[in-house]
Amino acid sequence: MTTALNIALSKGRILEEGLPLLERAGIRPTENPLKSRKLILDTNLPEVKLTIIRAADVPTYVQFGAADLGIAGKDVLMEYEGDGLYELLDLKIARCRMMVAEPKSLASRDDPDSWTRLRIATKYVKTTQRHFAAKGIQTDIIKLYGSMELAPLVGLSDRIVDLVDTGNTLKANGLAEVEHIADISAWLVANRASMKMKQQALKSLVNRLEQAVA
Ligand code: ATP
Ligand code: PRP
Numbered sequence: 001m002t003t004a005l006n007i008a009l010s011k012g013r014i015l016e017e018g019l020p021l022l023e024r025a026g027i028r029p030t031e032n033p034l035k036s037r038k039l040i041l042d043t044n045l046p047e048v049k050l051t052i053i054r055a056a057d058v059p060t061y062v063q064f065g066a067a068d069l070g071i072a073g074k075d076v077l078m079e080y081e082g083d084g085l086y087e088l089l090d091l092k093i094a095r096c097r098m099m100v101a102e103p104k105s106l107a108s109r110d111d112p113d114s115w116t117r118l119r120i121a122t123k124y125v126k127t128t129q130r131h132f133a134a135k136g137i138q139t140d141i142i143k144l145y146g147s148m149e150l151a152p153l154v155g156l157s158d159r160i161v162d163l164v165d166t167g168n169t170l171k172a173n174g175l176a177e178v179e180h181i182a183d184i185s186a187w188l189v190a191n192r193a194s195m196k197m198k199q200q201a202l203k204s205l206v207n208r209l210e211q212a213v214a
């Protein structure tokens with residue numbers, strides 16, 4: 001008998017960069033997940049299914065065992081406070097960095113060592129709080145769900161914490177990077193119970209993915 005394995009992942013970058021990786025690991029969805037409206041997709045491997053969910057929901061599905069495995073950005077994992085989740089493998093896709101950014105005019109004369117209190121707009125409230133608390137800097141955090149780059153332009157905040165890859169979005173909005181918080185990439189995570197109950201099946205899938213990353 002084969003052991004069913006569910007992999008949770010999100011549309012957008014993770015799926016776009018994850019599909020070629022899964023393909024190299026010998027896993028191909030039977031229909032195009034970028035086009036399909038289905039939320040559970042079969043693959044060429046009868047035991048492996050892909051569950052398509054929002055990026056920030058991946059850790060929740062995996063923690064509660066609704067998926068055995070998940071693919072989630074380190075940013076999402078850093079922000080998630082649940083347990084029962086193992087970070088198994090850096091998949092080295094969807095790579096970017098989490099940064100503090102501010103208006104260019106301010107950045108040219110700003111020194112992160114002189115910060116005492118900051119007003120920051122971000123989607124990463126807990127990570128931002130943790131980062132600055134560790135440095136003894138107080139923060140007033142404004143929670144947003146996207147388009148953080150807009151906040152300093154309209155006076156909502158002085159600074160933002162967001163992901164940066166090419167830097168094009170910052171540049172287009174007159175912002176500059178001023179402090180690095182973390183390097184980000186997508187990780188393969190596993191449910192703790194699945195690791196025990198489905199050890200063999202998981203191990204072989206993780207091995208294939210490990211080779212696909214290398
Ligand atoms: P949603 O649209 O549901 O709010 P999202 O914006 O997090 O989700 P994506 O933009 O596809 O969805 O990002 C998924 C993951 O890809 C992020 O969690 C992050 O790890 C990574 N990522 C985000 N932006 C970039 C980027 N510009 N370059 C590279 N990787 C990125
Ligand atoms: C992400 C991120 C930045 C941008 C950075 O947004 O939140 O806004 O990419 O990439 P860059 O440095 O290459 O410009 P995304 O494109 O995912 O938009 P959304 O999440 O707000 O939909």
Ligand code: MG
Nearest residue numbers: 012013146163
């Ligand atoms: Mg995004």
